[in-house]
Amino acid sequence: MLILNKTAGVFSKPSKRNMYEFLRSFHFHPGKRFLHKLVLGIETSCDDTAAAVVDETGNVLGEAIHSQTEVHLKTGGIIPPVAQQLHRENIQRIVQEALSASKVSPSELSAIATTIKPGLALSLGVGLSFSLQLVDQLKKPFIPIHHMEAHALTIRLTNKVEFPFLVLLISGGHCLLALVRGVSDFLLLGKSLDIAPGDMLDKVARRLSLIKHPECSTMSGGKAIEHLAKQGNRLHFDFKPPMQHAKNCDFSFSGLRHIIDKMIMQKEKEEGIEKGQILSSAADIAAAVQHTVACHIAKRTHRAILFCKQRDLFCQSNAVLVVSGGVASNLHIRKALEIVTDATQCTLLCPPPRLCTDNGVMIAWNGVERLRAGLGILHSTEGIRYEPKCPLGADISKEVGEAAVKVPRLKMKI
Ligand code: KG4
Numbered sequence: 001m002l003i004l005n006k007t008a009g010v011f012s013k014p015s016k017r018n019m020y021e022f023l024r025s026f027h028f029h030p031g032k033r034f035l036h037k038l039v040l041g042i043e044t045s046c047d048d049t050a051a052a053v054v055d056e057t058g059n060v061l062g063e064a065i066h067s068q069t070e071v072h073l074k075t076g077g078i079i080p081p082v083a084q085q086l087h088r089e090n091i092q093r094i095v096q097e098a099l100s101a102s103k104v105s106p107s108e109l110s111a112i113a114t115t116i117k118p119g120l121a122l123s124l125g126v127g128l129s130f131s132l133q134l135v136d137q138l139k140k141p142f143i144p145i146h147h148m149e150a151h152a153l154t155i156r157l158t159n160k161v162e163f164p165f166l167v168l169l170i171s172g173g174h175c176l177l178a179l180v181r182g183v184s185d186f187l188l189l190g191k192s193l194d195i196a197p198g199d200m201l202d203k204v205a206r207r208l209s210l211i212k213h214p215e216c217s218t219m220s221g222g223k224a225i226e227h228l229a230k231q232g233n234r235l236h237f238d239f240k241p242p243m244q245h246a247k248n249c250d251f252s253f254s255g256l257r258h259i260i261d262k263m264i265m266q267k268e269k270e271e272g273i274e275k276g277q278i279l280s281s282a283a284d285i286a287a288a289v290q291h292t293v294a295c296h297i298a299k300r301t302h303r304a305i306l307f308c309k310q311r312d313l314f315c316q317s318n319a320v321l322v323v324s325g326g327v328a329s330n331l332h333i334r335k336a337l338e339i340v341t342d343a344t345q346c347t348l349l350c351p352p353p354r355l356c357t358d359n360g361v362m363i364a365w366n367g368v369e370r371l372r373a374g375l376g377i378l379h380s381t382e383g384i385r386y387e388p389k390c391p392l393g394a395d396i397s398k399e400v401g402e403a404a405v406k407v408p409r410l411k412m413k414i
Pocket residue numbers: 046170171172173174197198199201202220221222223226325326327328329330331356357358
């Protein structure tokens with residue numbers, strides 16, 4: 001059953017004629033050519049229009065993506081109506097490209113899986129209305145997908161990972177720690193109380209005007225910080241990791257961001273430069289920011305691992321930590337997490353970078369997982385809505401905080 005919340009929205013459907021012409025553009029093969037069930041996945045929750053066809057065994061038969069990053073980089077952030085317009089302009093082409101690459105005709109699909117929560121309302125609406133039109137014309141089952149669940153389960157496409165496992169999702173829009181117990185069984189251990197780490201790194205990079213730096217002009221904020229940090233000395237600045245006295249698994253990045261902003265302002269004064277010019281100490285600041293973020297993420301994750309061990313929530317033989325999201329591609333942060341998993345005898349796994357960020361494959365794969373488990377497959381889509389806000393699983397973060405697990409100090413020699 002679909003749970004609706006107050007922010008659930010209504011979508012507007014594209015014209016039936018357009019969809020009919022779109023479907024007619026495919027060559028329909030008679031009879032069954034594929035041995036395995038096939039799922040088309042569609043993702044439009046934020047700023048990527050993505051689609052993929054994945055079979056029951058995890059083979060990616062075709063995929064396509066249109067990223068809006070370049071447009072949003074110029075405006076200094078995502079403007080939802082712009083994102084919506086770009087999704088509208090690209091969704092048909094992207095779905096067509098994924099299907100054509102897979103050599104699967106729409107009639108051969110077993111189901112269509114689409115992200116319906118959480119995300120930007122205007123963006124989610126485009127994917128959902130397009131999918132419902134497709135489902136209606138093709139008379140196929142529809143599988144609504146939770147974007148975070150899809151991120152969390154992606155690792156099972158690339159690695160043989162059994163439930164339960166711990167997942168850390170860190171990106172521009174996400175920051176959470178959850179125990180994955182099954183296809184639709186999640187325990188939320190902690191989340192960011194304000195902004196996500198990628199969002200913070202993007203804001204710091206913007207404040208440092210890294211877009212004007214010749215080596216960083218085409219990079220996302222987080223990537224620019226990582227790049228510049230390699231040339232800097234983190235010991236020149238001393239930023240304290242947030243929430244050191246809160247013995248839970250929640251995160252916070254806003255306070256740290258304001259402290260960094262103040263420091264940048266002070267340095268601009270000292271160096272006698274205007275806001276918008278690049279500081280000579282930018283690389284040192286980048287290195288210190290990156291290290292502080294890495295230490296904060298590592299500490300919260302360390303506590304989550306110890307909590308799961310204390311409560312016997314892991315698999316007896318092997319405790320696994322999966323790290324995903326755009327920020328997971330940061331090698332300094334990964335190294336900090338490796339120090340934690342080495343100290344706790346855990347296995348650290350990351351999906352390959354292209355599956356860490358938003359993509360259509362993870363949505364199709366979640367559709368496959370749900371199809372195999374017989375969970376959440378809809379034969380009628382009446383009353384279905386997108387949900388911009390939707391938590392992941394059962395929230396036990398309060399209980400985690402009450403347990404107040406002590407975390408031994410680890411040397412973050414990176
Ligand atoms: O997962 P993603 O593509 O999109 C969502 O936010 O959902 O993640 C993008 C975020 C951006 O904030 C970007 O600055 C950050 O991931 N990012 C990085 C790195 N590459 C991308 N952060 C730190 N280090 C990186 N190498």
